[in-house]
Amino acid sequence: MFDHIDPRSPTPLYAQIASRLRLAVSAGELRPGDALPSVRRLASQLRVNPATVVQAYRDLEAEGFLDMRQGTGTFVRDVPVGRRTSERVYQATLLVRQLIANASRLGVSLDELHSAILEEMGAKAS
Amino acid sequence: MTHAIAIRGLHYRAGRSFEIPNLDLSVPTGSIYGFLGPNGSGKTTTIRLVLGLLRPRAGDIRVLDRPMPHDAPRVLARVGYVPEQPHLDPTLTVREVLRFQGAFYPTWDHAWAEELLVAFDLDEHRLFGKLSKGQKGKVMMLLALAQRPDLLVLDEPTDGLDPVVRRDMLAALLDYVSEHGATVFISSHLVHELERMCDWIGVMDQGRLVTELPMERFKRGIKRLVVSGAPPIGDPTPFSVLSREPNGASSETWLVRGWEPEMQAFFETGGASLQRVIDLDLEEGFVELLRTFRTPRREEVR
Numbered sequence: 001m002f003d004h005i006d007p008r009s010p011t012p013l014y015a016q017i018a019s020r021l022r023l024a025v026s027a028g029e030l031r032p033g034d035a036l037p038s039v040r041r042l043a044s045q046l047r048v049n050p051a052t053v054v055q056a057y058r059d060l061e062a063e064g065f066l067d068m069r070q071g072t073g074t075f076v077r078d079v080p081v082g083r084r085t086s087e088r089v090y091q092a093t094l095l096v097r098q099l100i101a102n103a104s105r106l107g108v109s110l111d112e113l114h115s116a117i118l119e120e121m122g123a124k125a126s
Numbered sequence: 127m128t129h130a131i132a133i134r135g136l137h138y139r140a141g142r143s144f145e146i147p148n149l150d151l152s153v154p155t156g157s158i159y160g161f162l163g164p165n166g167s168g169k170t171t172t173i174r175l176v177l178g179l180l181r182p183r184a185g186d187i188r189v190l191d192r193p194m195p196h197d198a199p200r201v202l203a204r205v206g207y208v209p210e211q212p213h214l215d216p217t218l219t220v221r222e223v224l225r226f227q228g229a230f231y232p233t234w235d236h237a238w239a240e241e242l243l244v245a246f247d248l249d250e251h252r253l254f255g256k257l258s259k260g261q262k263g264k265v266m267m268l269l270a271l272a273q274r275p276d277l278l279v280l281d282e283p284t285d286g287l288d289p290v291v292r293r294d295m296l297a298a299l300l301d302y303v304s305e306h307g308a309t310v311f312i313s314s315h316l317v318h319e320l321e322r323m324c325d326w327i328g329v330m331d332q333g334r335l336v337t338e339l340p341m342e343r344f345k346r347g348i349k350r351l352v353v354s355g356a357p358p359i360g361d362p363t364p365f366s367v368l369s370r371e372p373n374g375a376s377s378e379t380w381l382v383r384g385w386e387p388e389m390q391a392f393f394e395t396g397g398a399s400l401q402r403v404i405d406l407d408l409e410e411g412f413v414e415l416l417r418t419f420r421t422p423r424r425e426e427v428r
Contacts, residue, residue, distance in 0.1 A: 007322040008407035012342055040304035044297040049158050049323045050304040 001029070002046055013048055017056035025065050025076055026087035032078035036066065128155045129188070130277050130309035131176055136185030138175060146171065146333040149185070153311050153326070158303065160320035160341070161313040162412055163330030169313045170210060172330065173281050176311070177207060190277055203231065206270030208283040212262045216255025220265060223254050224272075231273040239272035246294060260291035267295045271302050280312040284319065292319065317409040327408070329415060336419050341408070348411040350404040351380040357396045364389050368418035377401065381414050 001024060005016050024030040036042075039057065043050040057074055060066040064083075068074045103113045131153035138146040146168050153159045163169045174180045175187060178195030187194040189201045214223055220243075228234040243250060246264040248257075254265065263283065270278055278299070284292040300323060303310060314320055320327070321341075328338040337344065347365075354377040359370065368381040385403075393400040406414065 007318060008409075010345060010405035010407075013322070040301060043304050044301040047293065047296045047300060047319070047322050049325050050300065051156075051325060 005046060005048075007048075012052075014052045014055040014059070017042075017046075017048075017053065018059050021056065021060055022063070022065055022087055023091050025079055026084040026091075028084075030076045032076055034076040036074040036076070038073060128191070129153055130155045130157075130190060131159075131311060132186075132188045133172075133176070134186045136175065136187060137183045138171065138180065139183060140171070144168070144171070144333065146175075149333075149335055151328060151335055151338065153309060155309055156307055157326045158310040158312065158324045159326040159328060160324035161311060161328050161330065162317065162320070163313075164416065167330040168333045169330050170281055173279055173311075173313065176279060177202065177205065203233075204276045206273055206275035206278045208266045208270050208278075208280045210281045210285075212254075212266050214254050214265070216253065218254050219251055220248055220254060220257070221250040223265060224250075224269070227269045228272065233274045235272050235274050238274075239268065242268045242272065242298060245298065260287045263287050263291060264295060267298060271298060274306065276306075276308055278308055278310045278312075280310065280314075282314050283312065285315055292316070296323070317412060318407075321408040329412060331416055331419055336415060345406070345408060345411060347384050347386075348406050348415065349382055349385045350406060350414075351382055351385075351400060352402040352404070353378050353380055353393060353398055354401055355398040356380075357398055361396070364392055368414065381418060383415075 002017065002020060005013065005020070007013060009016065011019075021030070021036070030036075036057070037045070039050050039053045042048075042053045046053075057066060057068055061068050061074075064077060065079055066074055067077050099113065100110070103110070129152045131151065133149055133151040136146060136149040136151075138149075144166075149172065151172070161169055161172075171180065175182055176189055176194065178187075178189075178198035178201070181195060190204055192201050194201060215226075218226065224239055224243075228236070228239065246261075246268060248261060248264060248268070252261075254262070257265065267283060270280070280299075284295055287295075296319065299310070302308065312320065312324070325341050326339070327341050327344045329336045339347070352373070356370070356378045363382075365382045365384040365386075368383055370381075371379050373379055387403075390400055
């Protein structure tokens, strides 16, 4: 799940981990009641500072995505459908922004980008 | 904030060529502090001073809240040290090395040492001297961890080892830190590894601490800016300018420290325009910092 965590990115690691988990919950990859790895396990698996994992979990708890239960672990909460949809829409917006930024850096026009998207989507749909 | 290592006004000299003229360094308790610097910058010397292996000419070194080297025996009982070069007797087997080292530490965790032997895939019957470089590194890390220290001092513990070995060693280290909350002071040239796990960064060069900051502030504050219609050199800026280089006639690339997004206004009010803000990762930031630290200010620093 955390294959794309990039320590070199200017986005702090805790924010990257939180964002990945938020999306996993919103897209149904993680279901309500699912247990997340312990801080100790995830920190050692990703070779990141345990404080980084704690901060990601705490932020998600404050947003209502996770429930940290003393002694038992961290669990996915039942997040309302509307909240999950808006999170996916937000992620889609970020992806498009990134795409547009890359295109303009490479000198690809918006029209060219747009028709390429339509074409790829058509190919996928058929 | 309490500090696991606090160095104040330290002066050290070895012969004529190497000097640490005046060092202040603070490692917050519970942090993972990455200690960066080129070869010969004074990292290993600083580490030896911290461990009481060398004596300073002046200044104070406190480790786990006790003066060094005065309280060395009590302090070292709580410090796990992985040196750059393994210093163990090559004619002992891995098992004998463990038994020997464990005897020095009342906190030695036998059960965990056994677990690490298995996790690190080490053969207890082999002579230490016959182990590969990676296996030696794992033994050193095992010894440092199994004494259950409050502070780990690691001098390039994984440099020169293969990625699988490095991964195992760092996973064990972070596992211990999660559980025990120990402080880690680690020097390495493997900057991307430090970038993953450190929350503090100190950079040494030529016997001086060039910078010491929380990792996030270090990375957020150092940027490359592309500026057109740049104001004249010498105008005051809300950030510090490390270097300016022209890109052809119309724009310049600035390397700045202490950058905040609101500072964009500085360019607009001055009639210039900021075309791009380029993020640097830790390695680029480190390299750029050293380059600018060395060139323009060498005379001033002497």
